[in-house]
Amino acid sequence: MRLAVLDRGHRPKAQVFLWLAGTLGRSQVDDVVKLALYRPELFGAPFIALVREVMRGPSPWTPGERELFGAFVSRLNGCRYCSAVHTEIANLRLDHGVTATQLDDWRNAGFEPRITATFELLEKVTLAPSEVGPDDIDRLRAHGIEDDAIVDALHVAFTFNVVNRIANALDFTWNTDADALVGARVLNRIGYRLPGFLLG
Secondary structure, X not given: OOOOHHHHOOOHHHHHHHHHHXXXXXXXXXXXXXXXXXXXXXXXXXXXHHHHHHHHOOOOOOHHHHHHHHHHHHHHOOOHHHHHHHHHHHHHHOOOOOOHHHHHOHHHOOOXXXXXXXXXXXXXXXXXXXXXXXXXXXXXXXXXXXXXXHHHHHHHHHHHHHHHHHHHHOOOOOOOHHHHHHHHHHHHHXXXXXXXXXXX
């Protein structure tokens, strides 16, 4: 259910920022940004810091691969809002394109074995977490995926399982496909940063 407070309930400095961003960018501002700026001390600053570290901090996975994992988890959760943006960012970051159809049919989509093995774990963690066990981790190790990479992939899954549920519950949506593409390019460019004065 869309809450009007996320469109009109921000503090004055956040209202100015959102107006400028929407006007200068000539597209809607990302709803996750609106949520982060609504009560930055509760969700904004801590969550933005977490997402930046998970998606752009040091990792055995490239930023493009982490975007791919985020798009995949978003597809599993039926979050069209997040899957549209993060599929596009994956396309901007990876050497090859990826589509929603490939993510839905990932076993037959030609992804490299370590990506497919990681998808298998992320699917189980997302859809059947009570069934996850040591054997699932051993399968990734058998593909040469080190423990730190496994942990980082799980961090991506955690982050998107949180934000997907919020986005679905609050009916986050893009007005047009073009807005989603613009949002992806902006998010890719700023690297999950927001001005510090807005989060304080």
